[in-house]
Amino acid sequence: MSTETGPDSEIIGDGADADRRRNRRVRRLLFGCTSITVLTTVAIFAVLFDNAFHFFYDVRFHEWLVGLVTEFRLVPEQRVAITEFLLDTEWRPSHADDPRFGILPLAAGTLLITVGAAFVSIPIGTATALYLSEYARPGTRKYLKPTLEVLAGVPTIVYGFFALTFITPNIIGPLAAALGQDVGRFSALSGAIVVGIMTIPMVASISEDAMSAVPDELRNGAYALGASKYTVSTSVVLPASISGIMASYILAVSRAIGETMAVALAAGVTPRLTANPFAEIQTMTAFMVDSTRSTMLVGSVEYQSLFAVGLALFVMTLAANLVNDYVKRSYREEYR
Amino acid sequence: MSADTERGNVREWMSDVDLRWVKRKNRLFHIALVGASLFGVVMLALLIADVILDTLIGVVVFEIDIGTFLTRAGSSDWANAGFLGAMIGSAWLLVFTLFFSFFLGVGTAVYLEEYAPDTRTTRLIEANLTNLAGVPSVVYGLLALGVFVNAMRLGPILIAGALALALLVTPIVIVASQEALRAVPDGMRNGSLATGATQWQTVRGVVLPSAMPGIVTGTILALARAIGETAPLLMVGTVWGMRHYPGPFDRFGAMPTQIYEWAFLPEIELQYLAAMGIAVLMTILLAMYGVAFFVRNRYERSY
Amino acid sequence: MASNTTNDTESLISTEVSVDRTHDQPASPETVVEATDIDVYYGDEQALDGIDIEIPERQVTAIIGPSGCGKSTFLRCVNRMNDQIDACRVSGELDFHDKNVYDDDVDPVALRRKIGMVFQKPNPFPKSIRDNVAYGLNVQGKTEGVDERVERALRGAALWDEVGDQLDSSGLDLSGGQQQRLCIARAIAPDPEVLLMDEPTSALDPVAASKVEDLIDELVEEYTVIIVTHNMQQAARISDKTAVFLTGGELVEFDDTATIFEDPADERVEDYITGKFG
Numbered sequence: 001m002s003t004e005t006g007p008d009s010e011i012i013g014d015g016a017d018a019d020r021r022r023n024r025r026v027r028r029l030l031f032g033c034t035s036i037t038v039l040t041t042v043a044i045f046a047v048l049f050d051n052a053f054h055f056f057y058d059v060r061f062h063e064w065l066v067g068l069v070t071e072f073r074l075v076p077e078q079r080v081a082i083t084e085f086l087l088d089t090e091w092r093p094s095h096a097d098d099p100r101f102g103i104l105p106l107a108a109g110t111l112l113i114t115v116g117a118a119f120v121s122i123p124i125g126t127a128t129a130l131y132l133s134e135y136a137r138p139g140t141r142k143y144l145k146p147t148l149e150v151l152a153g154v155p156t157i158v159y160g161f162f163a164l165t166f167i168t169p170n171i172i173g174p175l176a177a178a179l180g181q182d183v184g185r186f187s188a189l190s191g192a193i194v195v196g197i198m199t200i201p202m203v204a205s206i207s208e209d210a211m212s213a214v215p216d217e218l219r220n221g222a223y224a225l226g227a228s229k230y231t232v233s234t235s236v237v238l239p240a241s242i243s244g245i246m247a248s249y250i251l252a253v254s255r256a257i258g259e260t261m262a263v264a265l266a267a268g269v270t271p272r273l274t275a276n277p278f279a280e281i282q283t284m285t286a287f288m289v290d291s292t293r294s295t296m297l298v299g300s301v302e303y304q305s306l307f308a309v310g311l312a313l314f315v316m317t318l319a320a321n322l323v324n325d326y327v328k329r330s331y332r333e334e335y336r
Numbered sequence: 337m338s339a340d341t342e343r344g345n346v347r348e349w350m351s352d353v354d355l356r357w358v359k360r361k362n363r364l365f366h367i368a369l370v371g372a373s374l375f376g377v378v379m380l381a382l383l384i385a386d387v388i389l390d391t392l393i394g395v396v397v398f399e400i401d402i403g404t405f406l407t408r409a410g411s412s413d414w415a416n417a418g419f420l421g422a423m424i425g426s427a428w429l430l431v432f433t434l435f436f437s438f439f440l441g442v443g444t445a446v447y448l449e450e451y452a453p454d455t456r457t458t459r460l461i462e463a464n465l466t467n468l469a470g471v472p473s474v475v476y477g478l479l480a481l482g483v484f485v486n487a488m489r490l491g492p493i494l495i496a497g498a499l500a501l502a503l504l505v506t507p508i509v510i511v512a513s514q515e516a517l518r519a520v521p522d523g524m525r526n527g528s529l530a531t532g533a534t535q536w537q538t539v540r541g542v543v544l545p546s547a548m549p550g551i552v553t554g555t556i557l558a559l560a561r562a563i564g565e566t567a568p569l570l571m572v573g574t575v576w577g578m579r580h581y582p583g584p585f586d587r588f589g590a591m592p593t594q595i596y597e598w599a600f601l602p603e604i605e606l607q608y609l610a611a612m613g614i615a616v617l618m619t620i621l622l623a624m625y626g627v628a629f630f631v632r633n634r635y636e637r638s639y
Numbered sequence: 640m641a642s643n644t645t646n647d648t649e650s651l652i653s654t655e656v657s658v659d660r661t662h663d664q665p666a667s668p669e670t671v672v673e674a675t676d677i678d679v680y681y682g683d684e685q686a687l688d689g690i691d692i693e694i695p696e697r698q699v700t701a702i703i704g705p706s707g708c709g710k711s712t713f714l715r716c717v718n719r720m721n722d723q724i725d726a727c728r729v730s731g732e733l734d735f736h737d738k739n740v741y742d743d744d745v746d747p748v749a750l751r752r753k754i755g756m757v758f759q760k761p762n763p764f765p766k767s768i769r770d771n772v773a774y775g776l777n778v779q780g781k782t783e784g785v786d787e788r789v790e791r792a793l794r795g796a797a798l799w800d801e802v803g804d805q806l807d808s809s810g811l812d813l814s815g816g817q818q819q820r821l822c823i824a825r826a827i828a829p830d831p832e833v834l835l836m837d838e839p840t841s842a843l844d845p846v847a848a849s850k851v852e853d854l855i856d857e858l859v860e861e862y863t864v865i866i867v868t869h870n871m872q873q874a875a876r877i878s879d880k881t882a883v884f885l886t887g888g889e890l891v892e893f894d895d896t897a898t899i900f901e902d903p904a905d906e907r908v909e910d911y912i913t914g915k916f917g
Contacts (some may be wrong), residue, residue, distance in 0.1 A: 023636070027447075044479050048478060112792060127370055128375075130369055136373075151379070158614050158617070160596075162382075162383045185602070230358075233365070261596065267601055289570045292574075306478065526723070527758065527764065529723065532751040
């Protein structure tokens with residue numbers, strides 16, 4: 001057996017050498033795949049920042065850096081003032097004589113949609129979660145949960161169509177008439193409702209996970225004191241799972257901020273600084289897809305404004321995701 | 337204590353606890369929860385009914401021919417407008433999205449689950465994945481516009497759209513694959529390593545085959561997400577009013593962008609074309625979910 | 640698990656454990672594995688403390704001791720399966736044929752091709768019986784005469800008579816005892832020198848366990864077997880040498896099995912054997 005062959009050399013591994021090299025090659029390849037995910041994040045930020053810079057100044061950021069080194073050109077020429085972008089109350093990038101680039105109307109549109117959607121998705125999503133976690137029989141769960149999954153899987157463009165052809169004429173129209181309001185083909189309310197509907201599954205499933213994680217001992221403790229199911233649900237389960245529920249709200253808000261097609265079809269294409277839910281508005285995202293219908297020159301202020309708005313959107317959703325990360329982490333610690 | 341007083345005490349105790357109000361509140365709460373839970377179901381039913389109804393109106397009232405619709409490219413004349421160009425565009429997008437995202441996603445998942453040491457860097461990479469999954473799809477469109485269309489000078493061609501979709505759904509493929517890999521028991525890995533297999537031989541010979549049903553299911557669901565995505569394609573630059581059958585290197589449109597166009601334009605006839613397009617898209621989606629469900633139930637093994 | 644409990648209880652009651660090992664032992668068998676001052680840490684926790692042991696060739700060496708005494712940890716040091724645990728650190732020298740397996744130039748993969756392992760819980764792959772047994776051969780590039788080697792391994796694992804006519808059915812469809820013997824066949828198919836067994840019968844019912852024990856008796860004709868068990872009867876029945884580990888990761892006594900069970904030198908070992916402790 002081992003006496004005639006030198007076992008030393010064998011475990012030092014001539015036999016496995018080729019396999020070991022292949023393993024290392026594969027490992028490097030897989031690490032390459034993984035770095036692409038990191039690269040994607042870096043690229044998103046770099047592309048947005050580089051091009052948004054060209055919205056405010058006459059060069060892109062990397063061009064400015066090159067100019068700084070080669071020609072010692074310190075200050076780029078300004079095209080749009082940052083103060084105008086942040087404070088001006090008009091957004092009309094393609095206006096021939098007097099284009100204006102104030103993001104406030106778009107941001108207000110996004111805010112209106114997000115708040116309106118939260119009014120739909122938060123109460124209904126939370127109630128659905130509570131029902132699934134505390135009340136529903138297994139048989140009911142078996143049908144309700146897949147239905148919610150289907151609701152989450154419907155493409156957003158279809159929700160937009162639904163808002164345009166059903167919600168607006170059948171719900172918003174009569175409501176506006178009853179309140180003596182005018183409503184056209186598009187309205188912020190229609191967009192808000194439909195975004196609310198599409199984020200219900202998100203609130204429901206994440207909140208339900210948090211509620212199911214509440215240990216039964218807590219519930220039994222309350223039942224033993226003579227509490228009813230209502231009391232247990234509202235005064236034991238809800239408080240105990242509050243951070244998970246909050247996380248679901250933040251995610252739903254983040255999703256509503258970034259939602260594009262449904263609001264582009266439902267809420268309209270007219271940037272307007274208003275709080276009237278029956279008015280046609282435009283969100284940041286809707287502006288971006290709407291502007292693709294017209295031809296723009298690469299490098300023009302209007303074209304680069306896409307990236308400036310995109311950067312603002314990215315920063316907003318990133319902030320929401322970071323807050324969510326933080327809330328989720330504190331919630332993990334609760335029962336471990 | 338006499339029997340009488342005892343009975344008296346019991347009566348007192350019962351009247352002390354009046355449960356009527358508690359019970360009523362309980363019942364109301366229960367009804368409210370059921371109502372809220374039904375809201376989503378009702379909305380889904382209304383949405384489906386709306387699409388079917390509009391499709392029927394298109395066919396019956398406006399006499400849109402389903403055969404024409406399914407076998408012709410787009411046209412400026414609504415009565416002759418077809419969906420086939422958009423369907424071909426979507427098919428190509430799906431093929432390339434699958435190609436890019438599957439290898440990237442599964443490769444990353446295998447690295448994270450089977451190779452990566454448990455370090456700060458690894459945890460940062462995982463946190464970044466969650467973050468990527470939360471980036472709005474329209475931003476992926478801007479990324480593709482800035483990198484593939486402009487910087488790499490590909491122009492607004494189908495491949496650029498597929499790359500945008502691939503980057504968008506890769507985090508979904510990764511997370512699903514990670515879950516599938518985690519479900520493979522460590523005993524199997526140890527059994528393989530102990531027979532002198534390298535890490536890669538273990539992954540390829542034992543771990544991946546066991547995890548494949550879960551990975552396939554997750555990938556199909558990711559593709560289902562990709563096929564309905566509109567905004568990234570619009571940002572890359574789709575053709576408004578497409579009349580041709582796009583190839584991988586052509587300017588392009590796809591099912592959702594065509595639906596957007598029809599739904600957005602104010603002509604009432606186009607609304608019914610949009611409904612028919614949605615009916616086709618949803619049928620394809622349903623088929624994809626069906627396949628995913630089948631794979632999960634037929635091949636997935638629990639250990 | 641039920642069987643272990645019974646056996647343990649038995650060992651607690653009977654103070655006399657009979658040793659019936661009768662292998663023909665060469666006068667001075669060659670040492671295959673030699674550990675010198677092995678310490679193992681999991682993070683800050685010490686699992687093994689200065690282990691010195693010499694494992695003789697083609698004999699059964701049993702490692703016994705209470706739970707958490709580090710006996711499995713030691714076994715996993717021999718084929719470097721501990722490398723899989725990030726927090727695990729090993730120091731000291733562990734020689735396989737006079738070559739320290741923890742030297743930088745040793746490839747654990749090559750090492751494991753010389754040292755097979757069988758685990759506590761049967762872990763067949765979700766593949767056919769044939770592919771399970773041939774797995775190590777494929778992995779190690781031994782592509783010649785696979786069918787003969789598979790048959791020889793299955794016969795060697797006393798499984799051929801039961802599954803020889805259904806090699807294409809799934810390894811997962813076998814019973815627990817058959818699965819464990821399949822894993823043994825898988826381990827011996829590539830013809831390693833040493834077979835490590837980590838409580839191979841503890842997840843089996845008594846009948847299946849005794850089949851595996853009989854099998855170990857035959858395996859030792861060709862292989863050096865190191866078996867971890869917490870069942871003292873089993874150690875007494877099947878091993879030539881016995882090492883007793885006690886809590887704290889310490890090797891208290893290592894000697895011929897007969898000596899350990901009939902006349903241990905260390906008082907703690909006697910207490911453990913007779914059930915006063917552990």
